[in-house]
Amino acid sequence: MVPEELPPPRSTTGEALHNIYRELYSHFGPQGWWPGDIADEICIGAILTQNTNWQNVAKAIARLKQAELLDLRAVSRIPVEILADLIRPAGYYNIKARRLLNFTDALFNSFPEGLPQLFSLEMDQAREFLLSVKGIGPETADSILLYAGSFPTFVVDAYTVRVLSRHDFVDETITYEEARALFMEHLPHDTSLFNEYHALFVALGKNYCKKRLPSCDRCPLKGR
């Protein structure tokens, strides 16, 4: 969603969140995360990228694609040891292989038709289901809902909290659900807005708001 389409904010918090979005968007432009990718690949990527650089995840995804396994039904049939070896470049490969199979097992047991059936639920119910899978926490669940299911849920990650706390907008000890509620309560529930906004936080965190080297001199949010 382009910032010009934002409806007028109804609170000072909403206004601040609008302004942050406008500034990030004008600086980085639309990010277009996972636009044409199929839902299966997005779910797999969401699990593989847990605490991991996307570059490494891309290597693992390429290996799965090469093996014709970029597909949840196919993944569900692979022995865990083989899967672990395939995704090795993503790091934490043993635990992530187990998590991928936890997900496909739970998915096809509860929803024989797979993702379309899961995504036919109400968002909160689909979220509950995802959170019940061992290895899927709130960020992974929200990523799957937003980027694979096109549900309007806000994805909070380490970058989000770091950016907001560096600019004294929230305390750095804020919980996941608190941070998510901040966005859900003060922004329109729009999938394309939440898609871009999350990706913009990542862009800022990677390029300016790094963990070390707080060289915020050129930060687009400088002074906010």
Place this chain on the structure above:
DNA sequence: TGCCAGGCCGGGT
């Protein structure tokens, strides 16, 4: 070279 990356779980307080 060491630090970091688009978290989450399990055991201990």
Place this chain on the structure above:
DNA sequence: ACCCGGCATGGC
């Protein structure tokens, strides 16, 4: 309800 160690590869 928090806190912390473990999980692992590859890039800068």
